[in-house]
Amino acid sequence: MKKYLFILLCSISTKLFSQSIDAWKITAANIDPNNYYGVTVANGMIGIVSSPEPFKVKDVVLAGAYDLYGRGRVSNFLKSFNLLNAYLEVDGKRIDAKNVTGMKQELDMQKASFTTSFEFGDKATVSYTYYSLR
Numbered sequence: 001m002k003k004y005l006f007i008l009l010c011s012i013s014t015k016l017f018s019q020s021i022d023a024w025k026i027t028a029a030n031i032d033p034n035n036y037y038g039v040t041v042a043n044g045m046i047g048i049v050s051s052p053e054p055f056k057v058k059d060v061v062l063a064g065a066y067d068l069y070g071r072g073r074v075s076n077f078l079k080s081f082n083l084l085n086a087y088l089e090v091d092g093k094r095i096d097a098k099n100v101t102g103m104k105q106e107l108d109m110q111k112a113s114f115t116t117s118f119e120f121g122d123k124a125t126v127s128y129t130y131y132s133l134r
Helices: 002-018
Strands: 025-028 040-042 046-050 057-067 076-079 101-108 113-120 124-131
Touching: 040 057, 046 113
Parallel strands: none
Antiparallel strands: 025 101, 040 046, 046 057, 057 076, 101 113, 113 124
């Protein structure tokens, strides 16, 4: 009995350790817009804050620029012009969070990238990435 238990434990541990878990990546598969806190991809000069909406950016922040008298009379990041919002239409229908399925967002800390992917019915599979480059 001990021999069979040992063989079973060895096969389970081999199976578990053979899976490649990438510790550099953080993935969110169930996006709830009401409970969403964006992540920032930045390069030391400019930062881009993610949004739960496809092709939208919540904020663009500038490094080293602060608003001293913002909320609470403490230094706050100064938000810049948001020129990064876009939209995509497929067959005349604009894509938004309500008409996509399988939306997934992934932050890759090793490659300094933020990727969003989703499906629009059976017509399109979309994936786009923001990079933090110098």
